[in-house]
Amino acid sequence: MSIETCAEMLRKSDPDRFLATMTAPPDVRAKLFPLYAFNLEVAHLPWVSAEPMITEMRLQWWQDSIAAVFRGDTPDPHEVLTPLAGVIRAHDLQQQEFHDLIEARRRDTYAQPFTETPQLWQYLQDTSGNLMAIAARMLGVGSGGIKAAQDYGTAAGLANYLLAVPELKARGRMPLPEDSEDTVQSMAREALAMLDQNSNISALKPALPALLTACQARPILKAVAKQPAKVGQGQLQRSDFRRKGRLLVNSMLGRW
Incomplete structure (x- = not known):
């Protein structure tokens, strides 16, 4: 549950974004790596299971978890959500942008x-x-x-x-x-x-x-x-x- 974990996820699965982020100072990386790891998690969900219902459940978990963070709740420990929650709490972000990003992946789930x-x-x-x-x-x-x-x-x-x-x-x-x-x-x-x-x-x-x-x-x-x-x-x-x-x-x- 650290920035390093998020960075490693990017290094393995999204190397261009990883390298671009590595050009930034450490304090900026600490903001971007959790966000990009979250995006990677959500984007990959429709491709890791042949069962749309399982993907739906995981996407809904992200929707509910992000909503809880914006309400001020402290999430259970999670390798991506925990550092992301810290970034969300520290900045004036918009829940709707997270919501729409997650919802768009439902189209991928059903191959629409x-x-x-x-x-x-x-x-x-x-x-x-x-x-x-x-x-x-x-x-x-x-x-x-x-x-x-x-x-x-x-x-x-x-x-x-x-x-x-x-x-x-x-x-x-x-x-x-x-x-x-x-x-x-x-x-x-x-x-x-x-x-x-x-x-x-x-x-x-x-x-x-x-x-x-x-x-x-x-x-x-x-x-x-x-x-x-x-x-x-x-x-x-x-x-x-x-x-x-x-x-x-x-x-x-x-x-x-």
Whole structure:
């Protein structure tokens, strides 16, 4: 039940986010690692059991536990919830953002297809967008910058989602509302516009350690905008060298 436990979870299962967080000072890591470990736990739940009811119960446990923390209750010892509760108590966070993030994973539980593009955008906002918004609040971004952080996270979420499309299809999912190159190209272009719109907003500077977790999104989205066939072909993954190099440069230059 420590920050180190949360960090190790990220190192094993979400290495890009782990490395981005490691660029931050220790006090910032202590805020972000529990949040990201929570996100990892919730995101993985629909994939670790073939029984939707079991996943539902675990998701509801997280909903109830987070609600109890916001009420001021002290949770039973838990490797992720305990440090996360300490972070929640120390910052002016919004329970609704946690709630919507968890609820969005119910769609994954039942393999519900996206029948319209706005549904996918909403899913990305509720998951990746809200995760970025929560992190931004933790790091001191004021109310005027939260929407920008959420939009930035949503756009980055699309990049990660498009990376996962081949795997989702292999698991029998229908990840895209319209499985066409025109659709993914249009979404990639829209996401790039969202990144551009929010890349120089001074109000977001306190959230740089969180924004760095999305630093791989732009080259991925550019590749899709140029050659959308790469999504279905599984040709979007970047080498470790290029990913780490981009993270290092962005961290040194203080850009996102």
